[in-house]
Structure formats: C-alpha cells, structure tokens
Amino acid sequence: xxxxxxxxxxxxxxxxxxxxxxxxxxMVRQFVSEKAKRLVLLKNxxxxxxxSELTEEDCLRIGEKLKTxxxxxxxxxxx
Numbered sequence: 001x002x003x004x005x006x007x008x009x010x011x012x013x014x015x016x017x018x019x020x021x022x023x024x025x026x027m028v029r030q031f032v033s034e035k036a037k038r039l040v041l042l043k044n045x046x047x048x049x050x051x052s053e054l055t056e057e058d059c060l061r062i063g064e065k066l067k068t069x070x071x072x073x074x075x076x077x078x079x
Contacts, residue, residue: 006028008016016024054062
C-alpha cells in the first residue's frame, strides 16, 4: 500500500500522542477515502450539469419546493 506524508504542528502532534487509543492511520485513511469519493461525485455532477440552463436561483427555488413537499408528506405520515 502506498504511503503519504502529512505535516502537522507540534501542538497537534502532542495532542495525537496523548490519544494513543485511536488508530490515527485508519482514521485518516477513512477521511481521505470519503473526501475523494465526494470530490469524484462533485466532479461527475459538474460534468453532467455543464450544459444545464438552470441558474443557481432556479436550483434554490426547486430545492425549497422539494423540502416543502417532503415536509408535508412526512407530517401526513405522522413523522
């Protein structure tokens, strides 16, 4: 498995050293993996939407309508 090197402050290193019960390598590996997945998803979404004619205002308006509709639906279902 390839390795990466990350520079951190002395203060952060001291904090990490005081918390030896955590597997920092695994935590960082999971964080980087999740971040990479999200960035790939965003990149793909950008590519899918690059020719869209919707404005940001249009998207926000649609989002508000969806939230309102979902709220009504969940209330009707007793959530």
